[in-house]
């Protein structure tokens with residue numbers, strides 16, 4: 020890649036060394052283009068204000084003449100204040116700067132200066148943050164979200180210099196036929212007005228273009244990745260009678276939604292078009308059995324299936340569950356993960372190739388180049404949002420065109436799903452299996468609250484089991500592990516009469532499996548765990564979950580965790596422990612107490628934090644800034660959707676010159692989609 024294009028890595032920029040590259044990467048900025056599209060989340064207004072218009076607490080720039088010499092007072096340590104008086108349009112006000120002693124020499128009596136700070140009405144004081152260069156007054160200063168590794172001013176300067184240098188190389192990615200009728204700004208104009216607007220109105224108008232563009236590019240990428248949609252797939256001529264007979268052997272009756280979903284899947288796999296279906300249903304609603312019936316149907320036609328899950332623990336769990344579900348059938352099932360020993364792996368690969376194995380369960384190790392199938396007809400991808408749309412493409416790259424069923428317990432509001440995925444079909448499991456009692460959720464503020472012990476004792480007395488999820492306090496896995504171990508020790512001491520087990524991400528897959536198997540067999544009764552149990556673990560006698568530091572988790576994650584209990588007709592409980600200081604975190608916990616409905620929670624989650632996760636957004640530092648909000652900017656989203664339809668209808672492979680920039684953009688940034696976490 021030529022050094023000068025906006026697709027080059029940030030390391031090509033002047034004065035961007037290894038450390039800065041790392042800091043930028045931490046913000047999700049890898050290429051020059053990312054830097055240019057790293058937008059401010061707010062602006063500071065540096066235009067001079069009139070004192071009369073200010074109210075207490077306003078942030079403002081005041082300009083005036085210095086009338087007293089600055090006096091520096093030290094309070095010990097590095098703390099100090101610098102005070103002087105300023106004449107602002109004949110009103111004498113007090114100015115104070117904290118901990119910036121070096122400003123003393125810059126402030127001279129009689130000098131005209133502009134200061135940005137916070138206005139305190141009661142004592143006519145301005146608590147200064149900085150002195151403004153006179154040339155800058157009248158501007159809006161962009162504020163970017165950043166981390167400790169890169170300073171605001173340094174990031175700002177880097178963006179400004181980069182924009183200046185690359186301005187001439189900017190091309191319009193959105194094709195003219197779309198851009199012009201919608202009066203969208205050119206790329207260069209939009210970036211300029213977002214990073215360095217003259218006033219808020221200008222920034223607002225530019226934001227509109229940016230929102231449209233963001234949606235347009237997102238939807239274009241999806242469309243492009245799925246360009247082989249509606250292609251011929253593998254037809255599965257399953258045996259309906261055998262399937263019906265098998266369903267009769269199940270220990271429970273399928274819910275109406277489950278039946279409907281099975282019918283939809285069976286219809287799709289029999290059709291000559293490749294299935295692309297999303298199965299969504301709340302945690303514990305019984306998605307796995309629906310998938311299993313699809314697998315069984317394929318097996319009746321002597322065709323193979325693959326089940327892909329996000330973690331090895333989950334793969335092992337599914338393997339155990341499905342093995343027992345299919346124990347009286349002739350289905351051959353294999354587990355294939357990166358932990359599978361070499362010799363065994365070789366054997367499995369051989370049997371997959373010759374078609375002996377009907378179902379293989381594993382992590383993304385399943386789409387390694389050396390894995391070959393005889394007749395792969397159905398791929399089930401569990402937890403869609405973790406894998407994204409890309410597995411589909413990875414399979415296609417292997418020359419396979421199987422039917423694909425994605426499963427998710429984190430539902431996407433329907434209107435949004437249709438807008439985003441367009442042609443994906445959705446099956447929804449609406450009701451819980453019969454006899455389930457809603458989980459009762461309680462919230463306590465302190466980890467020492469006696470309610471926690473009472474709840475644990477009560478459940479143990481009734482021969483039930485307990486999950487304890489330990490805090491996610493640090494970025495560092497080591498510290499998280501230490502916390503888990505501490506809590507483990509506490510529980511071991513408190514409950515000597517039962518076996519307490521500890522499960523964490525650092526363990527080897529076999530060790531994790533063993534611990535879960537023991538817990539499922541009721542050998543251990545309390546399982547202390549980090550969030551590795553978040554998805555899919557299914558132990559019916561576990562009826563209590565304690566989640567420490569619950570305020571650190573997102574709403575959908577809490578709901579996923581809670582979904583590990585309440586998986587039978589027993590009454591289950593979830594105790595959230597946490598004392599959040601910020602309102603959003605409080606709101607989340609309140610919502611958890613109020614609602615057991617994953618759909619309701621997902622909608623609220625979206626409102627609380629923007630659709631970040633749903634959109635598979637790139638996390639950027641601590642604050643996750645995205646221009647568009649699919650709920651608030653729905654109109655732009657619809658417009659973008661029709662624009663993408665228009666472009667791809669006439670040029671599905673983006674071969675026309677008019678779509679050349681878009682095509683190049685999608686190719687150059689394609690690696691953003693290929694990370695599997």
Ligand SMILES: Nc1ncnc2c1ncn2[C@@H]1O[C@H](COP(=O)(O)OP(=O)(O)OP(=O)(O)O)[C@@H](O)[C@H]1O
Pocket residue numbers: 271272273274277300301302303304305306307308428452453554555556557582583586
């Ligand atoms: N119709 C039903 N009646 C009774 N029990 C059922 C029914 N369907 C599924 N189950 C049982 O409910 C439990 C949860 O089902 P399953 O694991 O399929 O849920 P899930 O939707 O995959 O949940 P998660 O998203 O939490 O993994 C399992 O133990 C399963 O055997």
